[in-house]
Amino acid sequence: MxxxxxxxxxxxxxxxxxxxxxxxxxxxxxxxxxxxxxxDDVLQSISQRTLICTNDLDLAxxxxxxxxxxxxxxxxxxxxxxxxPRFACSQSIAAIDCTEVKQHxxxxxLWLTDPSCDQVFAAADAGIDASADANNxxxxxx
Amino acid sequence: xxxxxxxxFLLGSLLLSRxxxxxxxxxxxxxxxxxxxxxxxxxxxxxxxxxxxxxxAATEREVLPLLRNRIGDNDDSAAxxxxxxxxxxxxxxxxLVAEQGNAQCPNFVKSDYDLYxxxxxxxxxxxxxxxxxxxxxxxxxxxxxxxxxxLNPIAAVAxxxxxxxxxxxxxxxxxxxxxxxxSGDYIAGAQAEFYGTNFAVGYIGSTGLYTNISQExxxxxxxxxxxxxxxxxxxxTAGLDRLKTIKETLTSLYARKxxxxxxxxxxxxxxxxxxxxxxxxWTGHLEQxxxxxxxxxxxxxxxxxxxxxxxxxxGVHTAEYHRDPTKKVVGHDGGAAGFEIGTVRIPENTxxxxxxxxxxxxxxxxxxxxxxxxxxxxxxTLAFNDPDxxxxxxxxxxxxxxxxxxxxxxx
Numbered sequence: 001m002x003x004x005x006x007x008x009x010x011x012x013x014x015x016x017x018x019x020x021x022x023x024x025x026x027x028x029x030x031x032x033x034x035x036x037x038x039x040d041d042v043l044q045s046i047s048q049r050t051l052i053c054t055n056d057l058d059l060a061x062x063x064x065x066x067x068x069x070x071x072x073x074x075x076x077x078x079x080x081x082x083x084x085p086r087f088a089c090s091q092s093i094a095a096i097d098c099t100e101v102k103q104h105x106x107x108x109x110l111w112l113t114d115p116s117c118d119q120v121f122a123a124a125d126a127g128i129d130a131s132a133d134a135n136n137x138x139x140x141x142x
Numbered sequence: 143x144x145x146x147x148x149x150x151f152l153l154g155s156l157l158l159s160r161x162x163x164x165x166x167x168x169x170x171x172x173x174x175x176x177x178x179x180x181x182x183x184x185x186x187x188x189x190x191x192x193x194x195x196x197x198x199a200a201t202e203r204e205v206l207p208l209l210r211n212r213i214g215d216n217d218d219s220a221a222x223x224x225x226x227x228x229x230x231x232x233x234x235x236x237x238l239v240a241e242q243g244n245a246q247c248p249n250f251v252k253s254d255y256d257l258y259x260x261x262x263x264x265x266x267x268x269x270x271x272x273x274x275x276x277x278x279x280x281x282x283x284x285x286x287x288x289x290x291x292x293l294n295p296i297a298a299v300a301x302x303x304x305x306x307x308x309x310x311x312x313x314x315x316x317x318x319x320x321x322x323x324x325s326g327d328y329i330a331g332a333q334a335e336f337y338g339t340n341f342a343v344g345y346i347g348s349t350g351l352y353t354n355i356s357q358e359x360x361x362x363x364x365x366x367x368x369x370x371x372x373x374x375x376x377x378x379t380a381g382l383d384r385l386k387t388i389k390e391t392l393t394s395l396y397a398r399k400x401x402x403x404x405x406x407x408x409x410x411x412x413x414x415x416x417x418x419x420x421x422x423x424w425t426g427h428l429e430q431x432x433x434x435x436x437x438x439x440x441x442x443x444x445x446x447x448x449x450x451x452x453x454x455x456x457g458v459h460t461a462e463y464h465r466d467p468t469k470k471v472v473g474h475d476g477g478a479a480g481f482e483i484g485t486v487r488i489p490e491n492t493x494x495x496x497x498x499x500x501x502x503x504x505x506x507x508x509x510x511x512x513x514x515x516x517x518x519x520x521x522x523t524l525a526f527n528d529p530d531x532x533x534x535x536x537x538x539x540x541x542x543x544x545x546x547x548x549x550x551x552x553x
Binding site: 033041048049051057064 | 175176177178179180182183237239248249250251252253254404405407408409416418419421447489490491492493495
């Protein structure tokens, strides 16, 4: 039996698997979210800077949890394009250099000094409303 | 051919398959939120796979073993071609925003992103000396249609073909535009055999060194990849590879080191690679394969950064699924199938949005064996949370992966 025939059989099988699986593959895995998703992204940014600057994985994992216990995540809708001012919060954290990361430590007032972050997390003195469902919190300006 | 032309071709091939997130929003284009942490992780995933693991995996698992004295009746010379396409669906999630606001469509979404990779290798041996050249590309995009997810694995094969032709001239690739990313890398090197021991060394296009030593009869091996301009030991594995022990049982016992690199930092509109070293992920592996020609058992323990059960799987397969790697591949008509189920766990890493915890792992494999003209196997794998995938993409959780490919004897 010639090689070409065998290869063609294999390719047919491959295509068949892809097509059969396309039921799952057709699910694009997309969820509509509001600005609370930016809170998770900011937390992740803080973790990234902590890891890059300290090489301490435990600290990089725990520091975002501390922020979550201290600040209320705000929600609201996000405008199209890259004009939404809240996008600048993660960017501002990414721009913090390693000297500052070490100085900031767990002082989140220092991590979140960029004005854009005021619309992502509530001020520290606002506390945490444990009963609030962050996903339904639309307190932030759109 | 100009590099920019090739980039355009490659980007175009992926962009063509991009689609909208919902049927009613087909005209809306979504792009990653600039500077977001998720976009940084996605960027790292594209580069990590293409720049290191794609090429090293193809070299180590496919090309070098085929070069050794098992590929046919003619021991003096051989030439082989290896081609494989790997796709990872939902390798991670990132925030996307509509480029232009639209009242009927969401402005802000969280979306899976996929990775499409392909590797292509050429190798030839004359007596004890061999030369090999292996390239790998990976492309990713922030959202996919069903059609794109079916066609991109095949498109990746075309892309790696183009890259193979130009890789030594352009070096490693790294391009990212509107969330669509393509990167590529290559390994070119030589292997020499002395008294049943193979010594391979190769240059990694992204400026690094690959080495592999294997003792055929004792089944001892060691592989390393030194990257970042020869400064970081990014990959190391050493131990026993499929040593025949009790009856037909094959035993693998090895240690492995991978590096979970921190994501690049977004500054002034582009991603900057961090200079700090990554997190070492050391694991120890014990595999008992082909038990009673029917069962497999695989265990792996993570040692750093945390002690954890990394991988525990059992498998069942047909009789011809595993072959004694010390024996020559001779004419054999037929195929084999295997199925594995178990658990896999990756260390918690908030910077990558990896929450840790055990995940269900399932894998199905179909193989077609050669009779004439083919050097290795034609293989097709469909998996959910494949430990091999998750350990190389530490941000991934609950991902489907699919790969197909084979090795062909050209001489």
